Amino acid sequence: MVELSHDSRPIIGRGPPLTAYFITLAAISVGLMVADQRYHQIDRIREALSRVIYPVQRAVDFPFRATDWVTESFADRSRLRQENLELTARLRLANLQLQRFAVLEEENRRLREMRANTAGIADKVLVASILNVDLDPFRHRVLLDKGAADGVFKDQAVLDGNGIFGQVSKVNAATAEVILISDAEHAIPVQSNRSGVRTIAVGTGDQNKLSLPFVTVESDLQPGDLLLSTGMGGVFPPGYPVAQVSKVKRAGSMFALVEAKPTAKLDQAREVLLVWFKARAEPAPAAGDAGSTPSPASAAPPAQAGGE
């Protein structure tokens, strides 16, 4: 039971009248929402509040980080040895491939120079950890431990070791919020590695599924096709893996039902890379490409935001 408090003064008559207070605060809330949604004027208020809230986020993150650290410190020797052997083997293999890659890269650069186009090669990366904080069960957002102080900017591309992860949606002083490519509000322009078909991959709210709603029935896409980023819109660097086509169903009259599985480990990644790259110098050949895919302007505000 709730006990009767020692404080049982009448509701009305002491302090500010309750209803007037309520209406004032409600009006402020609505004003804040409108300002936040429409005019993006109050980023400074959010920034100030996020400074107050930062210790809370750190406090939530701390025990998880500490357990990680402890388990790592006390990992037994044989496991570490095993891991080391595996990594050495993998490194040897990677080095071998890299030798070939160096030649290819050189060749690629020469070709690109001929076309006077050196766009889209990541020239600076920053490793960021994902804070162990749950933002919203129904939206795919994560919080990184790098913010404006580290040079992070809005709409910056975020990658993990396996592909494109998402893009920065909000920048605070010491943290940044990232929207994953699987968020239902996210869309990313992609191109099939095999056939060159360009389209848009839209998040579904399921971390293992992207949907490609603007693929016509005749398009040349097959399960297993790797989808790479095209770099259109200037947000993501071109040529990085985004997803692998998992299902193509050619029913209906105009659009095929196509699904793809993100290559990045969206649900497991602990560390991600923030990428700086030189955006395409000349405007993307949008007119020619837009013909094959309907414009997703209404479906994809974040992915389109960075268009220059």
Place this chain on the structure above:
Amino acid sequence: MFARRLLYWISMAAGLVLAIVPLPGWLDPVRPDLALLAMIYFVLTSPRIAGLGYAWLSGLFLDVLRGMVLGQHALGFLVVGYLTHKLQLRMRMFPIVQQAVIVMLLLGLYHFLMFWIDGLTGHGFTGWVRWLPVLSGALLWPLVVALGDSLTRRSS
């Protein structure tokens, strides 16, 4: 008095922490709004100390913490706080089960408001899962009261 005030702010912080602690995937949608429950409890027991400003601020901090539209949870907390204030004299007389029912209605209203604002700002998620916290919150209410009672008795 000072101890009580401190208790309110500490429980607000605790509620906010529990709102963002990572939970296993299946448990995540069920997460009860402990910050909101704590707010209702304090508005019920001592409405003059924990007033509308307290409710509004809790909501605002939750907005920032979750990266939502600024003012969304603030408005939700404010509306629930105001109604609790209005119902306070009656609700304090109710047996615990009846109280839990009223709390469930308040939580339902709160989540309807959140759902509505989500829709307006284009974040709409329409699955039935999003209404689970209403149920889990109502079920937790007796526990919140028990915990709150023991804490306030110690502090005053």
